[in-house]
């Protein structure tokens with residue numbers, strides 16, 4: 763960010779903007795990612811088969827190397843563990859929306875444009891119509907490519923909604939994938 767220049771305007775971030783960015787990182791970007799990692803480790807401890815598979819993936823992809831960006835695509839199973847963790851315990855557990863105009867939702871819920879609707883993400887993420895009879899079960903295979911492609915849009919929203927969705931999502935996922943891989947590489951839990 764210190765070095766980046768807008769390719770069109772040639773502008774750089776001034777000092778005040780840089781301070782805003784640092785505060786954003788601290789507030790929006792620290793607790794969320796660290797909570798995700800804490801929950802992921804808790805889930806791994808309760809699911810030894812998943813933990814075993816995760817270590818096998820990390821050992822075969824990384825060995826003793828320090829992970830680099832190129833490794834990430836081969837650590838897909840670690841990403842699946844994080845996505846399943848974010849499904850069950852999203853660290854930012856709600857977001858709010860408001861209808862553009864008075865609306866009848868699903869033919870039965872009257873919603874006015876003056877009301878806020880709070881979406882509780884842990885409930886959304888446990889809908890048996892989407893996640894089956896055991897929605898509380900921790901199962902990273904739900905996010906294996908073939909199964910993930912069958913999920914309806916909007917079934918998984920730990921990063922919020924639409925235009926106001928999390929701008930830090932790719933950064934957070936990369937950071938968490940790297941950290942969890944390195945923890946699995948170096949520590950017994």
Ligand code: HEM
Pocket residue numbers: 786787790791792794795798852853854856857858920921922923925926927928929930931933934935
């Ligand atoms: C696992 C990690 C993260 C989760 C689960 C998460 C979740 C969310 C959610 C749910 C929202 C929408 C809030 C709403 O609509 O009320 C949001 C917005 C936002 N997040 Fe994240 N976040 C994460 C990491 C980060 C990181 C690493 C950064 C920055 C470095 C970041 C910066 C932001 C910002 C700036 C917004 C507001 C975007 C806007 O309104 O345009 N987040 N995040």
